[in-house]
Amino acid sequence: MNGLEEGVEFLPTMNAKKLEKPNPKHYMVVAAILAVCLVVSLLVGLLVWHFVYKNAPVQKLYNGHLRFTGSRFIDAYENSNSSEFATLAAKVKKMIIDIYKNNPDVGPFHKETVITSFSEGSIIAYYWSEFSVPKLQADALDKAMANIQASNQATPMKLRNPDLRVDTIVAFSTNPETIKALQDNSCKYALHAKEGLITSFTTPGFPNSPYPPNARCQWELRADVDSVISLTFTTVDLEPCKLGSDTLAVYDSLSALEPHAMVKLCGSYSLSYNLTFVSSQNVMLVTLITNGEGRDPGFRAEFFQMPKMNTCGGTLRGIAGNFTTPYFPGHYPPKMNCTWNIEVPRDKNVKVRFHNFFLAEPGVPVDSCTKDYMQVNYVKHCGSKKMFVVSSKTNKIAVHFHSDLSFVDTGFLAEFLAYDSGDPCPGKFTCKTGRCIELKKRCDGWNDCTDASDEVNCTCTEKQFRCNNGWCKPKYWLCDGVNDCGDMSDELQCQCPANNFKCSNGKCILESQKCNGKDDCGDGSDEGDCSSVVTVPCKEYTYKCRNNLCVNKENPECDGVKDCGDNSDEDNCNCGTRSFTKKSRIVGGLDAEAGEWPWQVSLHVGSEGHTCGASVVSEKWLVTAAHCFHDANFARFSNPKSWIAFMGLLDQRDRSNPSVQRRGIKRIITHPDFNDFTYDNDIAVMELDSPITFTKQVQPICLPDSSHKFPAGQVLHVTGWGATAEHGAGAIILQKAEIRVINQTICESLMPGLLTSRMMCVGILEGGTDACQGDSGGPLTSIEANGKMFLAGVVSWGDGCARRNKPGAYSRVPQFRNWIREKTGL
Incomplete structure (x- = not known):
């Protein structure tokens, strides 16, 4: 090793440079060169990024319209393939380009x-324009196009066609899909109304x-000059609403200008939904843009022309009268301004009561009223409101209505009344809103x-208690789990101590006992709604899987989540769906629509016609009420041959409709413990004499598990052809109503000794909405997770119909689930 350290380098004598002592100036020169290269590279990169990337050209699209004079409109201009259209289009295009060039x-x-x-x-030209503009100048282009009308006014006349003079020109930024729709002639239609x-x-x-996928369809609708178009959609059945879903739009223009959009629709609508729209001029555009996903039936529409309304508003005199927004109950047109000057006798004051008030617009807060509004006494009103009253301290009042260019609604129906300022509601209580109510409803x-x-x-x-806010409420509302006072003072005294959980039955348990797999409450409420699904010992409150294991999740069946190890909670879930999802006369109800309640059955007996309702639960089985088959007055209601079942029926006069399926009854099985005096165990199943075919109008309702819960406050729906008023006549059209589950303890206090655990109490305590005679046996349905609808109850009995503090009693279907399975195999 020669005693030398490792790492020492021996240089050959011919490498003179390495033997020289390093010169610092060399390092400085190299460093300077590297710095200059780095700065140059950075500047080049910034310039490339600035001009190539940051300021890269972007596509901008605008559509709009231009009004000009100097030419007379002829029919040939309606046809975009005519030579006359091409000639005029070339002139107008040059005018627009000249205006652009000047800016x-x-x-x-x-x-x-x-x-x-x-x-x-005189003539309105509809157009679109495309621009390629550096990104940094895109905002300037937007501002210039937004002010193009002012720019046009400053344009020298020499740039314009000598035969034509531009009156107004407007342009709005738009998306490429709109332009694609305008360019696509494969689904384009031009229609002119006929007198x-x-x-x-x-x-x-x-x-x-x-309808086809990835389509961009448009319908140009026209009417004669000085006429307007009334358009009604009689059927709308599109893809359910979601981001990017198929969209149907109506424009008060012949171009898809967003500021002129009257309505945009997706999903399905019932026949009773108001889909009538009126244009402000003699043209209208309907567009349908679809994606590539699942297809739906589409729409059917009809239109006609009618004279343009030249006056709106006016002077109204007398002691009472009515007035409405234009074309009510159809949607009012855009660009309307109406003022009603109302005058009653000099010794009276005047008030105006508004009914069916709908002046709502997407994205507009009801407290701003920046778009459509009604103004009275210097106050603007908009949105959707219940009936309300405005009044004047004199015998005169002015009501002004305004609609802007976009998005319309149905407006309002109003009535004016003369009244004595000293006694505005004779024999009644006068609300601060001006409404008159019965004296017994005070306090x-x-x-x-x-x-x-x-x-x-x-x-x-x-019989009342006082809330902390001063309201007086019925004592039976105390501790019912509902915030009746509005300040929770009726429930505060009922809360459990800290670190305790309150059971549905009012019992308090330690928080640590919740979701521990044991029924510490006694009613299962501590185990029914836990964050994680676990296997627990089987109890009445747990869901039992096919493998005989139980899970603690509340209402797991058919919710789209596989909770059981054998997936049995998601089996047999081809039920509880309907053809449309919309946005109730059972007393206080509304007409139903075809396919809205496809499990509803009308049971007819002999010459009596409709007698009871029922629910489809399979191809051969119906669920109904046992009391429908109690023999009386020599009538053999218990005889299956006496009955005919109609499925898919909407109108009792239309039983021969092809969508209606008629079947006889093979057998009737009533619950063996049915009590015809108390109506306890009021349930029955009926076997059809032949299977039915499931269609859009006929579908089965899901049967809930015996552990299924329908808690107090949950919204349910009841349907039927029963009487629309107590002791009234039955309905012709199927009726629907929205009601709520009432706390069982409250119901027992309202109807002491009349309820059993097999009955559920449902209704509206203030009255006005309820099932009635003829609805018996019909379905009480609940919309659960995953959009599935379940048969919560069967219409059974009630104390009158729609009375205040008298909800209806329904057979609780989960209590009978095992019995139904035993008799039907379902």
């Missing part, structure tokens, strides 16, 4: 302009086949005035 923020970036259509007035006739149109293939715990003015400064009776 330095617009002209250099223009790529293309296309004239799409013309309409009267005195209704013209219909549909999506391609409707109703026998679904009864219900907000009848809508502003609660009938419930302030009250003296509570012995």
